[in-house]
Amino acid sequence: MIKKMRIGIVGSGALGLYYGGMLQRSGQGVNFLLRRDLHAIQQNGLHVHSVNGDFYLPQVAGFANANEIGPVDLVIVGLKTFANDHLINLVRPLVGEQTAILTLQNGLGNEELLAAEFGGENILGGVAFLCSNRGESGHVHHLGEGKIRLGEFSGGLSERSKILQAMFETAGVPCEAVADLRRARWEKLVWNIPFNGLCALLRQDTDQVLALPEGRELAHRIMQEVVTGGNAQQLQQPIDGREFIERMIYLTDQMGGYKPSMMIDRLENRPLELEAIYAIPLQQAAAAGINMPRTQMLYTLLKAGESPI
Amino acid sequence: MIKKMRIGIVGSGALGLYYGGMLQRSGQGVNFLLRRDLHAIQQNGLHVHSVNGDFYLPQVAGFANANEIGPVDLVIVGLKTFANDHLINLVRPLVGEQTAILTLQNGLGNEELLAAEFGGENILGGVAFLCSNRGESGHVHHLGEGKIRLGEFSGGLSERSKILQAMFETAGVPCEAVADLRRARWEKLVWNIPFNGLCALLRQDTDQVLALPEGRELAHRIMQEVVTGGNAQQLQQPIDGREFIERMIYLTDQMGGYKPSMMIDRLENRPLELEAIYAIPLQQAAAAGINMPRTQMLYTLLKAGESPI
Numbered sequence: 332m333i334k335k336m337r338i339g340i341v342g343s344g345a346l347g348l349y350y351g352g353m354l355q356r357s358g359q360g361v362n363f364l365l366r367r368d369l370h371a372i373q374q375n376g377l378h379v380h381s382v383n384g385d386f387y388l389p390q391v392a393g394f395a396n397a398n399e400i401g402p403v404d405l406v407i408v409g410l411k412t413f414a415n416d417h418l419i420n421l422v423r424p425l426v427g428e429q430t431a432i433l434t435l436q437n438g439l440g441n442e443e444l445l446a447a448e449f450g451g452e453n454i455l456g457g458v459a460f461l462c463s464n465r466g467e468s469g470h471v472h473h474l475g476e477g478k479i480r481l482g483e484f485s486g487g488l489s490e491r492s493k494i495l496q497a498m499f500e501t502a503g504v505p506c507e508a509v510a511d512l513r514r515a516r517w518e519k520l521v522w523n524i525p526f527n528g529l530c531a532l533l534r535q536d537t538d539q540v541l542a543l544p545e546g547r548e549l550a551h552r553i554m555q556e557v558v559t560g561g562n563a564q565q566l567q568q569p570i571d572g573r574e575f576i577e578r579m580i581y582l583t584d585q586m587g588g589y590k591p592s593m594m595i596d597r598l599e600n601r602p603l604e605l606e607a608i609y610a611i612p613l614q615q616a617a618a619a620g621i622n623m624p625r626t627q628m629l630y631t632l633l634k635a636g637e638s639p640i
Numbered sequence: 641m642i643k644k645m646r647i648g649i650v651g652s653g654a655l656g657l658y659y660g661g662m663l664q665r666s667g668q669g670v671n672f673l674l675r676r677d678l679h680a681i682q683q684n685g686l687h688v689h690s691v692n693g694d695f696y697l698p699q700v701a702g703f704a705n706a707n708e709i710g711p712v713d714l715v716i717v718g719l720k721t722f723a724n725d726h727l728i729n730l731v732r733p734l735v736g737e738q739t740a741i742l743t744l745q746n747g748l749g750n751e752e753l754l755a756a757e758f759g760g761e762n763i764l765g766g767v768a769f770l771c772s773n774r775g776e777s778g779h780v781h782h783l784g785e786g787k788i789r790l791g792e793f794s795g796g797l798s799e800r801s802k803i804l805q806a807m808f809e810t811a812g813v814p815c816e817a818v819a820d821l822r823r824a825r826w827e828k829l830v831w832n833i834p835f836n837g838l839c840a841l842l843r844q845d846t847d848q849v850l851a852l853p854e855g856r857e858l859a860h861r862i863m864q865e866v867v868t869g870g871n872a873q874q875l876q877q878p879i880d881g882r883e884f885i886e887r888m889i890y891l892t893d894q895m896g897g898y899k900p901s902m903m904i905d906r907l908e909n910r911p912l913e914l915e916a917i918y919a920i921p922l923q924q925a926a927a928a929g930i931n932m933p934r935t936q937m938l939y940t941l942l943k944a945g946e947s948p949i
Contacts, residue, residue: 532841533944545940552933624861625937631854632941635842 333494333501335360339403339425341418342410343368343393345463346435348471350407350479350504352379355388357502362400364421365393371469380466381473383503402427405495408434411596412441412607419448426453431491433481435459437523437592438607439516439615442484455492456512457481458519464595478505482512486567510567517561518570522579523608525553527593528629531603532636536588541580549625551576556623560616597636605633642803642810644669648712648734650727651719652677652702654772655744657780659716659788659813661688664697666811671709673730674702680778689775690782692812711736714804717743721750721916728757735762740800742790744768746832746901747916748825748924751793764801765821766790767828773904787814791821795876819876826870827879831888832917834862836902837938840912841945845897850889858934860885865932869925906945914942 337360340351347363355361356379365372376389394400406425410418418441422432426449433455434441442456462475479499483489492508499506509515529540529550540546558572583589593603609630616623646669649660656672664670665688674681681702688695703709715734719727727750731741735758742764743750751765771784788808792798801817808815818824838849838859849855867881892898902912918939925932 529941529944533941535944540944543940543944545936546944549937549940624933628858628934628937631852631858632838632842635838635844635849635852635855 333357333498336404336498338362338405338407339397339400340364341397341406341408341421341425342414342436344409344411345465345471346459346461347407347409348377348465349379349381349461349463349473349477350409350435350459350499352377352386352388352391352471353502353504354498355391356386357498359498359502360392362392362394362403364397364400365395368465368468369393369395371467375469378470379473380470382475383473397421397424400425402430404430406430406432408432408436408441408445410436411601412436412438412604413602415441415444415606418444422449431455431495433457433495435479435481436607437604438520438609438611440607440611442512446484451484454484455481455495456484456516458515460519462589478507480507480509480515482509482515484512486511486513513564514561514566514568514570517557517564517566517612518575520561520608520612521554521557521570521575522583523591523593524557524612524626524629525550526583526589527591527604527608528633529553530591530594531597532629532632534594534598536590536594537583537586538588541584547580551580553625553629554579556621556626557612560612560619560621560623560626563619563621564615603633603637605630605637609633642666642807645713645807647671647714647716648706648709649673650706650715650717650730650734651723651745653718653720654774654780655768655770656716656718657686657774658688658690658770658772658782658786659718659744659768659808661686661695661697661700661780662811662813663807664700665695666807668807668811669701671701671703671712673706673709674704677774677777678702678704680776684778687779688782689779691784692782706730706733709734711739713739715739715741717741717745717750717754719745720910721745721747721913722911724750724753724915727753731758740764740804742766742804744788744790745916746913747829747918748920749916751821755793760793763793764790764804765793765825767824769828771898787816789816789818789824791818791824793821795820795822822873823870823875823877823879826866826873826875826921827884829870829917829921830863830866830879830884831892832900832902833866833921833935833938834859835892835898836900836913836917837942838862839900839903840906841938841941843903843907845899845903846892846895847897850893856889860889862934862938863888865930865935866921869921869928869930869932869935872928872930873924912942912946914939914946918942 340347372393488510496506496508554576562569649656685698797819805817871878
């Protein structure tokens with residue numbers, strides 16, 4: 332039996348709406364901090380269109396301002412990292428004595444940002460393997476996957492992690508609590524760094540990038556750089572690069588023409604999550620003496636593309 | 641006094657029309673093999689709009705088929721290298737017992753292609769520093785520069801090279817005969833490989849690429865790779881990378897927002913000269929044991945962009 336928690340969702344894009352909706356459906360007390368969808372959700376609730384079956388939540392607690400929510404047991408952060416300048420101010424009103432903060436944002440640096448303000452012992456992170464997008468206001472589409480791997484920012488397999496794992500599993504979200512969050516983050520980067528960037532830069536989906544033998548070779552070499560960078564970060568157990576990369580490439584081939592989030596951001600002229608997915612991993616690798624020339628070049632090309640043309 | 645030569649121009653794009661027009665104005669017997677501009681030039685001659693002063697040639701010998709021209713003293717090749725499949729057939733009717741063939745095409749591999757068919761002793765190559773484009777049919781625009789550095793495919797400073805130098809100089813085209821054509825080609829690549837590719841990939845001009853510190857750093861590193869690749873090719877004298885790269889970057893900053901030919905090719909959805917400017921230099925460097933990871937990555941990204949999206 333899972334205890335009912337009071338939860339605040341910061342960053343109610345597709346990820347926040349989907350996970351928040353699943354948690355509310357399972358009986359959790361979910362409060363959404365909303366911008367675009369505020370009015371639609373306050374008036375008409377939330378429609379979740381999922382590959383696992385659609386559902387509708389007629390009554391949803393949506394707020395424009397975090398002060399209206401106040402302290403919660405659990406903050407779940409789904410904010411795009413390019414909006415991290417606002418993260419602390421958005422989260423602060425939700426934090427009380429016992430509040431845990433779980434960031435499901437992309438890349439590196441998010442737990443550190445929260446820990447500096449709210450204390451590392453209160454921070455958890457997770458990587459989400461979710462394919463979702465927003466439709467019209469008040470509607471979210473879950474297109475596939477959904478698994479979360481989460482763990483303590485301070486490391487170790489805590490009771491709290493296991494409770495959150497059970498909470499998500501009860502809500503129908505596959506979840507694994509891990510002892511080494513840093514390793515989970517770098518493992519995700521092994522996929523995100525090549526495919527988010529190459530697809531965004533070339534405006535091509537994963538199938539198109541892998542169709543060219545040189546494109547496949549380049550993705551492979553970038554993945555090797557990320558494995559090397561990650562394995563220099565004192566992980567509890569190194570990533571087995573050869574096996575892991577081959578599995579990632581195999582799974583990507585199975586996915587068909589997938590459009591990573593960064594590609595969609597670029598197609599829709601939004602900023603890209605370059606700090607979290609490129610700049611900070613590059614800095615951490617460099618600090619450990621690892622040079623990632625192709626990753627650095629991809630970052631530079633993506634950053635150049637952010638300039639007004 | 642320069643002997644009058646019978647000249648055939650193969651590949652009458654902006655480069656072929658400009659140099660051919662300059663040579664005809666100086667009294668040379670120029671025959672243009674034409675496609676797009678055939679009718680306009682046969683009817684109305686050639687208009688040259690130049691930063692050095694406009695001129696008009698009312699009578700221009702334009703042909704649709706090289707057989708109508710027949711053997712000449714000098715073939716000048718200005719064909720885009722992505723059309724090199726047609727090069728031998730276009731040149732063959734122009735070649736007699738004494739014909740010299742000068743290719744002013746971009747990149748590497750063009751002299752070799754001609755030498756395999758017509759004999760290396762008949763081949764010269766040159767790098768052209770020319771900023772020009774075509775306007776309406778029968779008009780060519782010379783926007784700046786124009787210097788040619790030419791030399792023997794077989795190496796050495798021949799009498800023939802000096803005669804061609806004098807021919808161009810007499811026609812108002814700055815020209816330098818060089819003993820080491822291979823070095824001249826690699827020196828040009830030190831600029832072409834970074835700037836043609838980065839500008840085409842990003843659809844940004846040279847100023848935009850150099851505006852970002854990371855973009856400037858990347859251009860610099862790619863240039864270093866090309867210098868290293870070139871200096872492994874048994875040049876008569878190595879390229880002084882440090883001095884040469886700094887001068888090239890300085891000159892590029894002076895050029896203002898320049899759009900390299902490959903960027904224009906991409907903006908106009910033409911094929912790119914990837915074999916001559918990337919694939920063959922990469923092969924030659926690899927054969928000498930030199931790895932050019934950023935150049936290889938740039939080539940891959942450009943090639944991926946050639947696929948139908």
